[in-house]
Amino acid sequence: MTMEITGAGVAGRYPFAKLHGLGNDFVFFDDRDETMDVSVDQVKRLCDRRFGIGADGVILVRPARLEGCDGLMYYINADGTLAQMCGNGVRCFAKYVVDRGIVDAARGSLTVETLAGPRAIRFTMDEAGRLATAQVDMGAPVLEAAEVPLNAAAADEAATVVAEDRAARPCDGQTRSCATTLTLAYPGGPSFAFVGVSMGNPHAVCLIDDWEALPAHLFKGGEKSLETFDVDAVGAYFESHPAFPEKTNVEFACVDDSGIAMRVFERGCGETMACGTGACATLVAAALTERSERENDVHLRGGTLHILWDETDHVIMTGPAEEAFIGEVEL
Numbered sequence: 190m191t192m193e194i195t196g197a198g199v200a201g202r203y204p205f206a207k208l209h210g211l212g213n214d215f216v217f218f219d220d221r222d223e224t225m226d227v228s229v230d231q232v233k234r235l236c237d238r239r240f241g242i243g244a245d246g247v248i249l250v251r252p253a254r255l256e257g258c259d260g261l262m263y264y265i266n267a268d269g270t271l272a273q274m275c276g277n278g279v280r281c282f283a284k285y286v287v288d289r290g291i292v293d294a295a296r297g298s299l300t301v302e303t304l305a306g307p308r309a310i311r312f313t314m315d316e317a318g319r320l321a322t323a324q325v326d327m328g329a330p331v332l333e334a335a336e337v338p339l340n341a342a343a344a345d346e347a348a349t350v351v352a353e354d355r356a357a358r359p360c361d362g363q364t365r366s367c368a369t370t371l372t373l374a375y376p377g378g379p380s381f382a383f384v385g386v387s388m389g390n391p392h393a394v395c396l397i398d399d400w401e402a403l404p405a406h407l408f409k410g411g412e413k414s415l416e417t418f419d420v421d422a423v424g425a426y427f428e429s430h431p432a433f434p435e436k437t438n439v440e441f442a443c444v445d446d447s448g449i450a451m452r453v454f455e456r457g458c459g460e461t462m463a464c465g466t467g468a469c470a471t472l473v474a475a476a477l478t479e480r481s482e483r484e485n486d487v488h489l490r491g492g493t494l495h496i497l498w499d500e501t502d503h504v505i506m507t508g509p510a511e512e513a514f515i516g517e518v519e520l
């Protein structure tokens with residue numbers, strides 16, 4: 190089950206800002222007085238790239254409820270469903286509040302409350318005095334199947350990936366990392382193996398070592414590669430597969446000496462240019478399956494994020510945040 194927002198809708202002219210992290214874009218509203226009761230239809234309209242402003246999601250900047258946090262990121266996908274966490278969104282949130290002086294830039298850090306809990310952020314400024322990059326402590330990845338969540342009974346095959354001597358995490362009473370891989374059939378074949386990882390929101394990461402082994406109908410012409418792979422069709426199918434009770438974000442990735450290349454079909458909005466939580470989940474899955482070190486660049490369609498899964502089991506994501514434009518919208 191995914192959860193739609195329940196807002197009744199608002200009426201009037203509202204100032205907004207459009208921000209993005211590597212092309213993963215959001216319409217921001219200052220909702221510190223908590224009056225922005227947008228409806229599902231209004232979110233869909235705002236995010237529509239022809240009839241609206243155009244974005245992958247709407248972010249409301251709300252007051253924090255947790256002590257020690259500087260604000261609450263209320264993130265809504267383009268289809269009007271709520272998501273617990275958004276990695277690119279949280280960097281943009283930092284930029285929004287720092288560039289507007291809501292958080293003093295001199296502090297160099299802030300903590301953002303999300304529906305998945307608080308996220309600590311350190312940031313750098315550019316010469317014009319605006320936030321340039323943000324480094325976010327994304328917390329520990331959640332690997333336990335029930336918590337991702339995964340429904341292993343709906344898979345053709347389920348296996349536990351165990352990586353010894355990696356992060357110190359309790360798994361089956363022992364100190365080691367483990368995650369579940371689900372092998373799921375695509376209609377007409379083949380099957381894909383997904384590693385389930387939650388970064389506060391669910392991810393199914395498919396690491397592909399041999400593109401040539403996949404059938405030609407899964408590519409949109411040209412050479413068989415990540416670039417030509419039909420993420421729209423395959424991603425949409427697995428986003429709503431019964432193995433993922435809360436639906437899932439779906440990542441397709443491959444690893445080489447230059448890092449991890451990844452494309453993502455996001456729950457609630459389709460393929461996006463980048464996904465911060467997806468990049469973190471993919472690094473974790475690649476490290477657990479011994480395809481990558483615990484620190485690597487993740488190359489997305491919109492650019493590169495640097496991801497570190499550190500010795501305290503936390504995933505640290507570093508990347509840019511940009512403001513594209515501001516305006517007023519009639520709702």
Ligand SMILES: N[C@@H](CCC[C@H](N)C(=O)O)C(=O)O
Nearest residue numbers: 272275276277390464465466
């Ligand atoms: N683009 C985001 C993730 C946004 C939420 C996601 N679509 C979900 O429903 O979980 C990111 O950068 O992490």
